[in-house]
Amino acid sequence: MSFRTGLCATGARRPARVLAGVLAAGSLAAIAAGPAGIASGSTKAGPPAGSITVFSQGDVNVENLWQKVLIPRYEKKFPEDRINLVFTTNSAENTDVYDELAASAKAGKSSSFDLLDGAVPAEAAPAGLLTPITTSEIPAASEVDPSAFKVVDGDAIPLRGSEVLLAYNSQAVKNPPKTLNDLISWIHAHPGEFSYCNPSDGGSGAAFVEAVLSKYTPAAENLKMQLGYSPSAEKYWAKGLEVLKSLTPDVFQQQYPNSNTGVITLLASGAIEMGTVWSDQGTTALDDGELPSVIKLTEITPPLEGGPDYLGVPKNIPQAKKELAYQFINWALQPDQQVAIVRAMHGTPAIEFKYLPAKTAQLFADYSTSPELPYSANTGADMNSKWTSVVG
Amino acid sequence: MKAALRRGGYLLAASPPVALVALFIGVPIAVTVIYTLGHLGGPNAAVSSIALHQVSAGDRLLTFGAYREVFDEPNFRADLVATVWVTAASVGIVLLLAWTIALFARLSGRRVAGILTSLAVVPLFIPVVIGSYAILQFWSYGGFMKTIAHAVGLSGFPALGFTLGGVVLAEVWVSLPFAVLMISSGLQAVPDSVFEAARDAGASTLQAAWSILLPMNLLPTIIATCFTGISILGSFTVPYLVGPTSPNLLGPLATETFQSFNQPQQAEVMSMVIFGLAIVVALPYLWATYRSNRDTATS
DSSP states (O other), X not given: OOOOOTTSSSOOOOOOOSGGGHHHHHHHHHHHHHHHHHOOOOOSSSSOOSEEEEEEEOOHHHHHIIIIXXXXXXXXXXXXXXXXXXXESOTTHHHHHHHHHHHHHHTTOOOSOSEEEESHHHHHTTTTOBOOOOTTTOGGGGGBOGGGGTTTTTSOEEEEEEEEEEEEETTTOSSOOOBHHHHHHHHHHSTTSEEOOOTTTOHHHHHHHHHHHHHTSOHHHHHHHHHSOXXXXXXXXXXXXXXXXXXXXXXXXXXXXXXXXXXXXXXXXXXXXXXXXXXXXXXXXXXXXXXXXXXXXXXOBSOOBEEXXXXXXXXXSOHHHHHHHHHHHHHHTSHHHHHHHHHHHOOEESBOGGGSOHHHHHHTTTSOSXXXXXXXXXXXXXXXXXXHHHTO | OHHXXXXXXXXXHHHHHHHHHIIIIIHHHHHHHHHHTTOOSGGGHHHHTTOSSOOOOTTSSXXXXXXXXXXXXXXXXXXXHHHHHHHHHHHHHHHHHHHHHHHHHHHHOOHHHHHHHHHXXXXXXXXXXXXXXXXXXXXXXXXXXXXXXXXXXXXXXXXXXXXXXXXXXXHHHHHHHHHHHHHHHHHHTSOHHHHHHHHHTTOOHHXXXXXXXXXXXHHHHHHHHHHHHHHHHTOOHHHHHHSOSSSOOHHXXXXXXXXXXXXXXXXXXXXXXXXXXHHHHHHHXXXXXXXXXXXXXXX
């Protein structure tokens, strides 16, 4: 198992390891079990009441989303209910939680977590550790783009989204590239003015690498690598890797920054005129003034990868807890909450744009409704390895 | 009888730490070694159930397939070469600086020498991450040094950020305090009388330093060399932050292989290589401690 936490501002596409997490898993589980253990299932009819324990991992902006937006609003709407949040900024702890989930399922015990957010659901879904999502339990699921369920076999549901965009200095670049081909020619024509981060260290770099590799890969084969692991399809990468290698002399300092933030820093200091950034991270940086307002974000054709951040409900928890989790998910997918999430995260909504209020939907007029799917965890690991070997 | 009892007592007193080391360091190393040799079951079952591109020994006793695979990768070989030369260069510069500072402090004994020694120890109190990042910013393309040089007309001044030269600089910064402390305290321990006797016999200061201070301070120097070398060989933070994308040191490559490529077996092969290099670097230290223990025992 490996995790790709590409969809939040941390964005490091960094598969975590199982072994290192085994010892720490116990302590995390103990923290989680404390408050959750008190709650009992609801017996009365009507909306269930009680508490659920949520695990989430991401950067501080994700923590703020839970602590300042989702939890207060939810507890106001459902005064009887409580959400116990277990949050960490350390992506390695995804492994601990995954271990807890897998171990408790194997032992036939209830998991300590009732709802999972972040990178865990996308990994737990194919392993059969999550409850399938149905519209009878979560009616709002019908408003989500159906393609979002493919990668997770319908066992997890998007909460919010993000995609990788092209950021450029509008003072220096009057006509930004519109397509991937244009972008590649632009990089060659403007040596030292473009940068993307090492794909091992950040999803914004991985998105660019994937886009170039996909360009030379038959669509059907590429889809196989996005939905699962298909080593035989990786032979089509050879041409794309050569193209990426040919870009090295023309990227800034012939080096690749080791984080998503590294590219933002280069854009901010004026060292480069163009780079790939996460939509949410870029917009937040623009709002905070970390990036000057001359930096603009734009989408190219075909769009770079992006996608949802998933919520998942563990299979091995009591039915009453599941119902509470469903209630939360259904609530979080309502347009009101989606607008609040979009505002807080500067990301994209989980539900299709047409279900949003017109004013909010307008914000996404330039966004593709279907960004490129990210490669699966193992395909991503091989991509990183090949990139380092050939390009890096 | 009494002596035997006492020896037994020593053994008993030493056994808990020995057991601890064996359990928490020895066992994981043994597990790692058999994993790199193709044994994917037993204690390695959990890691091998999720790893990519593993080499299995199958029914054979062992296979060097994983080692062959790693050594066949040009990227790894380039990083191995970089690791060796960066370590050698850093250790050389650290020794030169530490000896210069220590010698100056020992011979002049002035206040400025004391201040210099104290300054050299400052990096000890600055976390490696902060120090590395500061060096990167200071020496990067748009950093302080390049800007100053540019202002005075030196446009060709190198930007050491994201180069192996920058890694050497940062490794020296991190390693200098220990070497200075080790070598200067060793020099302070050499009695004045010995040194002055040499001077009285007509030796110049440099001659006296070379033939009296150096031999009498050999053990601290060897200790400083070995420990600095070992810590640079296995370093991660400095090369990860300051170094180039490639070639870089083996520490970042092994970590990347483990985390981002999901190839723990290959990563562990790389750590075995670092381990092997560290043993080579540790040999002079083992020899020196053996010598000094023997001398103490016989004197």
